[in-house]
Amino acid sequence: MRYNKIILLLCIFFTGRLFAQEPAADTTDLMAQLENEASDKDATNYTSATFKTTRLVNGHTVENAAKGVLDVKISHRFGTVNKGAYELFGLDNATMRMGLDYGVSKRMMVGFGRSTFQKTYDAFVKYKLLRQSSGKRKMPVTVSYVGTIALMGMRWADTSRKNYFSSRLSYTHQLIIGSKLSEGISLQLMPTFIHRNLATLADEPNDLYAVGAGGRFKLTKRLSFNAEYYYQIPGYKVEGTTNPLSLGFDIETGGHVFQLHFTNSTGMTERNFISGTTGKWEKGDVLFGFNISRVFTIGKNR
Amino acid sequence: MLVAAAPVTVYKVNKGSIAFNSDAPMELIKASSNELAGLFDASTKKFAFRVKVSSFEGFNTALQKEHFNENYMESNSFPYASFEGKVIEDIDYSKPGVYNVRAKGNFTVHGVSQERIIKVEITAKPQTVSVRSSFTVLLADHNITIPKVVHEKLASEIKVDIKAELATQ
Numbered sequence: 001m002r003y004n005k006i007i008l009l010l011c012i013f014f015t016g017r018l019f020a021q022e023p024a025a026d027t028t029d030l031m032a033q034l035e036n037e038a039s040d041k042d043a044t045n046y047t048s049a050t051f052k053t054t055r056l057v058n059g060h061t062v063e064n065a066a067k068g069v070l071d072v073k074i075s076h077r078f079g080t081v082n083k084g085a086y087e088l089f090g091l092d093n094a095t096m097r098m099g100l101d102y103g104v105s106k107r108m109m110v111g112f113g114r115s116t117f118q119k120t121y122d123a124f125v126k127y128k129l130l131r132q133s134s135g136k137r138k139m140p141v142t143v144s145y146v147g148t149i150a151l152m153g154m155r156w157a158d159t160s161r162k163n164y165f166s167s168r169l170s171y172t173h174q175l176i177i178g179s180k181l182s183e184g185i186s187l188q189l190m191p192t193f194i195h196r197n198l199a200t201l202a203d204e205p206n207d208l209y210a211v212g213a214g215g216r217f218k219l220t221k222r223l224s225f226n227a228e229y230y231y232q233i234p235g236y237k238v239e240g241t242t243n244p245l246s247l248g249f250d251i252e253t254g255g256h257v258f259q260l261h262f263t264n265s266t267g268m269t270e271r272n273f274i275s276g277t278t279g280k281w282e283k284g285d286v287l288f289g290f291n292i293s294r295v296f297t298i299g300k301n302r
Numbered sequence: 303m304l305v306a307a308a309p310v311t312v313y314k315v316n317k318g319s320i321a322f323n324s325d326a327p328m329e330l331i332k333a334s335s336n337e338l339a340g341l342f343d344a345s346t347k348k349f350a351f352r353v354k355v356s357s358f359e360g361f362n363t364a365l366q367k368e369h370f371n372e373n374y375m376e377s378n379s380f381p382y383a384s385f386e387g388k389v390i391e392d393i394d395y396s397k398p399g400v401y402n403v404r405a406k407g408n409f410t411v412h413g414v415s416q417e418r419i420i421k422v423e424i425t426a427k428p429q430t431v432s433v434r435s436s437f438t439v440l441l442a443d444h445n446i447t448i449p450k451v452v453h454e455k456l457a458s459e460i461k462v463d464i465k466a467e468l469a470t471q
Contacts, residue, residue, distance in 0.1 A: 030341045030350035031386050038339060045356065049372045066364030183378055221373045222449070253451050255365060297363045 047132040050142060050180040050188075053257045053293050054101060054109070054126075056214045057228045057246035058265060058273045062142040062178035062188060064126060065103035068299020073099040073113070075268050075291040082284030090287055097268040103299075107131075115268050119153030122269040132179060141179045148172040150269045167198035172270035174212075184218040192230065194275050200238070208275045209236040210243075222252045226261070230274045237275065244277040248289075259291040311345040311470070313431055318466035320353050322439075325461070328454040333360035333370070342431070342468055344395045349405065351466075352384035374446050380413040385420070395426040405435075414444040430469040437462055 051061035054071065065071040079093030087093065099113030107128040114121050130143040150170050156163040171194070178188030190212030199206050214228035228246045248261020264279030264286055265272070279285030318338030324331040335358045340351035355377035361367040371377040387407015395401075401424045409418040422435040439460045441448065448456050 030343060030348055031352070031384065034339050034341055034350055034352055049368050066368075069364055183376075253449075254455070255363070295363070295365055 043135060044133045044137040045135045047134070047142065047180050050132065050178055050186045051216055052224060052250045052252055053259070053291075055259070055291060055293075056188075056216070056226050057248050057259065057261045057263060057291075058244065058268055059190060059212060059214070059228060059230070059270065060124075060126060060144070060146050060174065060176055061214075062128070062144045062176050064107070064109040064128060064144075065101050065295065067103045067105055068297060069103045070296045070298050071101040071103075071111075072294050072296070073097070073101065073291060075099070075289065077263070077266055077268065077287045077289035080279060080285045080287055081262075082286070095266055095268075113269070115272070117267045117269075117272055120150055120267070120269050120272065121153055122148055122150040124148040141177050144176040144178075146172070146174040146176060148174075148270050150271050170194065170196040170271040172274075174270070185215065187213075187215040189213055190230070192270070192274055194271055196271065196275075204238055205236055207236065208238065209233040210274050212274070216250065219249075224250045226250055226259070232275065240278065241275060242277050242280055244273050245281060255295050257291075257293040259293070261289055261291075262286050263289060311343055313342045313344065313468035314471055315340040315351070315466045315468050318351075318353075319464070321463045322358075322460050324457040326453075326455050326457045329362070329456070331360075331362060331366065331456070333358040333367075335359065338464065338466055340466060340468070342389075342433075344431075347389040347392070348387070349389065349407070350384070350386040351464075352382045352386075355381060355383055374441075375412055380411075383411045385409045385418070389422075390419070393424070393426075395424070395431055396428075398427050400425050409439075411439060411444040412446050416443050430467060432467050433464070435464045 051063045054061055054063045054065060075097040077095050079087055079090030081089045083090050095115065095117045097113050097115040099111055101109055101111035103109050109126045110124065112121070112123040124146055126144055126146045128142065128144050130139055130141060132142040133139045148171070150172070152168045173193045174190055176188055176190050178186060180186045192210045192212060194208040194210070196206050196208070210230045210232045212228065212230040214226065216224045216226045218224045226248050230244050232241065232243055242264060244263065244265040246261050246263035246265070248259055251258040251260070264281050265277040266279070266287060267273045267276050279287070315338060318340060319334060319336045320338045321332065321334035335353050337357040338351065338353045340349065342349040355375045356371055358370065361370065385407055387405060389403050389405050391401070391403040393401050393403060403422050403424055404419050405422050406419045408415045420435055420437045422433050425432045439462055441458055441460065448458065
């Protein structure tokens with residue numbers, strides 16, 4: 001204790017002499033001192049808001065609903081715009097998905113939904129394996145796993161044969177590797193595996209592979225441009241399907257996020273839009289669509 | 303030589319908290335941080351305080367906290383809010399007592415500095431001082447704009463309360 005005081009006095013003595021010539025520098029010194037002290041105990045800063053919401057257009061982003069937050073999602077896709085004025089450029093037709101997502105913990109989110117497209121029910125679990133961070137612990141990417149199970153709810157077309165319940169099911173496993181490169185730009189890669197218990201034709205594969213890529217580009221604080229594309233691996237795709245490409249905007253107003261987009265996919269569950277898209281952009285098989293997300297805090301805040 | 307004879311006069315914040323509230327017609331938002339750091343040199347009367355913007359907790363929803371950091375404070379670009387300057391009054395803090403002083407300096411939020419004089423109550427005890435202060439901050443002074451849709455939910459003037467215990471080291 002006494003030694004400490006002596007050392008301190010010595011320090012003051014010497015620094016006092018050092019700075020005696022230039023007392024004007026003192027104010028900045030206090031702030032500089034604060035900065036020096038803070039840097040060593042600086043905590044890890046986890047990146048937040050890589051994307052505005054949990055979906056890019058059709059597929060998932062690395063984002064989760066916060067713990068205790070219920071996210072109600074209503075998604076609409078109209079008909080293709082090339083139907084012309086008679087169908088009001090597709091607006092006469094609509095498919096929709098109603099969904100509920102819930103943040104179970106900081107890292108885990110679950111959700112389910114029902115689409116009018118093939119009367120599909122879907123449920124998923126999404127878990128953040130790695131979180132992008134800076135500071136003490138540095139991690140360049142956020143990695144999430146998404147597992148989805150989908151149930152096709154339509155009555156069987158062919159009732160003369162034996163139809164199994166399991167034939168209605170398909171499974172999707174995705175890794176979502178995303179990074180917020182800057183305030184304005186976030187990118188992600190989505191390697192995807194889809195298993196269908198029942199393929200439409202006997203020579204079609206049951207296991208399908210695809211790699212997705214997407215990103216968002218902030219135009220203003222509350223408006224961003226999004227792009228999403230899935231490349232189906234040749235040989236592991238359904239013949240006659242096209243790769244889904246979606247372009248759109250996220251508009252944020254308080255607790256809502258509105259997503260307006262153009263896409264060539266009608267389906268909104270992974271199996272349907274990644275491996276079941278038939279629309280071709282170059283032929284004008286493009287649909288206008290929107291997602292509305294509204295969050296409600298239902299769990300305990302902290 | 304002169305300095306060596308003087309007692310240790312630099313006080314450091316051991317426990318500091320800062321709280322703010324936005325009292326708008328449609329919504330009351332409260333948040334606080336316990337990560338207020340600061341130094342006060344009683345001999346030169348100079349001080350420096352700062353807080354990490356992303357350390358504020360509270361808010362009504364998780365999304366609100368995200369918006370606070372992303373859209374309003376832009377805490378990635380401006381990670382700290384700070385106040386540094388000099389106390390106007392000459393006070394002998396070695397004498398225990400309660401002193402009302404004015405702190406004058408640069409108050410920086412969202413990367414925009416304003417010269418402010420803020421009233422502070424300082425309670426001096428042997429080896430320690432505690433400071434308390436309440437003041438308001440106009441968002442417009444710091445280039446923070448409120449979008450029309452949240453006009454009723456976000457006050458243009460934010461009330462700030464500060465409490466800190468400082469001790470010599």
